[in-house]
Amino acid sequence: MSDRKETRQREELPHYDAPAGGWGSLQSVARHLGQDRPDKGALDTLMRQNKPGGHMCTSCAWAKPPNPHVAEFCENGAKATLWDLTRDRCTPDFFARHTVEELKGFSDYELEMQGRLTHPMRYDPETDKYVETTWDAAFAGIGERLKALDPKSVVFYASGRASLETSYLYALFARLYGHNNLPDSSNMCHETTSVGLKEVTGSPVGTCVLSDFDHCDLILFFGQNTGTNSPRFLHPLRAAKKRGCRIVTFNPVREAGLVTFRDPQNPVEMLAGAETQISDRYLQVRPGGDIAALMGLCKRVLEIDGEQGGGVLDRTFMAQHTSGWPEFEKMVRDTPWPEIERASGLSQEDLAEVGEMYAESEKVIGIYGMGLTQHVHGSLNIAMLVNLLLMRGNIGREGAGISPVRGHSNVQGQRTVGISEKPDLVPLDKLEEMFGFTAPRDEGTTTVEAVKGVMDGTVKGFVSLGGNFARAIPDIGRADPAWAGLDINVQIATKLNRSHLLVGKETWLLPCLVRAEEDMQATGPQAVSMEDSLSHIHGSQGRRTPASKMLRSEPFIVAGIAKATLPGNPKVKWDDWVADYALVRDLIEETYPDKFENFNARLFEAGGFYKGNPARERQWQTETGRAIFTAPKTLSALGQDPGADSYTLVTLRSNDQFNTTIYGFDDRLRGLKTDRQVVLMNPEMIERAGLAEGQRVTLDCAVDDGHARTVAGLKVIAYDLPDGCVAAYYPETNPLIPLGYHDELSKTPAYKGVPVRIRG
Incomplete structure (x- = not known):
């Protein structure tokens, strides 16, 4: 391995000096078994997880292989399941002991540690407490309030965990009610993919399938933390490395999962201490510098093509399948290396070396995560990665393609079946024909627009299908007080969280089943389904006894609210659909026949069934009818470059976290165990700023829009980061x-590149 700086960890700084996986992963799972005290069937549930006929993990959206491992779950997947199956209960007695104001003093971790919600609850403003209610009373009360509101003033939010069946019914309910206000968690993470990737390839999702990783000879990673966010992905990466595939990572933070890996299910590796080096090169790109880094790779490939008299660029593919090449080629030739180095924070030598690796490789996959999507120019990040792949025909053939890695387990699938604020992405004519109504055609609200509406009072009602919306959004400090102005706030959830404490004039807390629990309806136990990051559909069936007899399934709750809100319609059969989810899958197949043919028959197909992707077949549903080369208007993805007195903040999730859910305070894979109130900086920056390690500081947002934004009390920790970059935890620094x-383009918040100032 090269002895260059980019491949070496600064040993004197905090880091994880063991491989991802390995004994550390097993010890972490064991620790959570003790902490969460799951029911006695938890281990059996884990052994069924992500397998045909079993239940699909509620953590990441990584693919489920047709031939699963004995244990087809990862450390974080185990944490999510154990968290769901805790024996702790958050009962009406708990709420009787605490006012909402008192509960606001609990940390996010303490709130969820109260355990599973057990009964439907209604907020009582006179006592400032949640009080027990019945399901009939809840549905009647919610329906009465929703009927009194203008549907356009109500938002139906969905977290990424809800099944395809629930999502379809929820979207149908919204449109029967009269709006397209259907933001989901994709708006905060990968909506840039849905919008930006669709512009240049015609598809809102990636083009790869799992078998492509058996054939690629180079993988390029951009802004994705596999070890924490999708650890099962490490198995195909390990296999690819074993057969000689090279991997190059671009990320401001050195993430252990993309450095080395030890397979916890391989006794030889575990006992012998063997490990697999994942990244051949690890380039710590400057935050917002990926456009420039990709420009450098494209420039070197173009140079090599000229030096060799052609043959490097796939000109036949480009002529047949792309548009925009002349404009992009000119920009590549005209962009000088010094500008690329300055914007990327990387040297010409390092970028040229990776460009040469790309030119030598026959089949290349481009992987990316939120490090590309959560920027002001995130769509350009994605377009630039597509540019690089198009130059050598690396989209639409085996072993090659572009592959965004999603977070939530069904966030991609929700969009597939109608959870979208964009009416042109939904077959509204077909829905009108099926259900005999006139669908709303005006564009609905994104997450950003929904929060604006809550703040300015134009949003009067909010229904949340899971999640912790008020904690996940940006600008928390400004948004929090505005929730009190809502006429109604409905929260469908499994555990208590911060969003439930931001009560409106009328607030309901409705507890639902988790995916691992048995969902018994009139026709018997029910199965649900979800879509993974690689566009495969999987069935899921829980077997655990529900945490409370008062819990109801998400389809039951959605249907109950809908029946209480909407006028009767003989074509809308909520009771029948709740009794038998197979009927909902029939509706999904009828609505989307090209993606869900024989849906029920294929529900538990090993490895899932592929819904298809035109771009994989080189059918480009773009404005030009071809894949589009994009000449970027800037080399920086940042909306505002940091000045001499500011830095670029990158928000992070820890190894003991899933989105806003905090499992604990051990960020093992970064070598940190903290209270999460920290800011990471390299030692040279700490010294130049006149700070000291361990000092408590305040971060101020450096965007000048007339609003002050501050987070105080963050402890300075020296860490291996690029110059100008500071890192801190999400959601603590969301304010x-x-x-x-x-x-x-997508209005995805720029969590990975905000200018901040530091005060000692």
């Missing part, structure tokens, strides 16, 4: 992210 600071 620093302006609501209007988001990707230009």
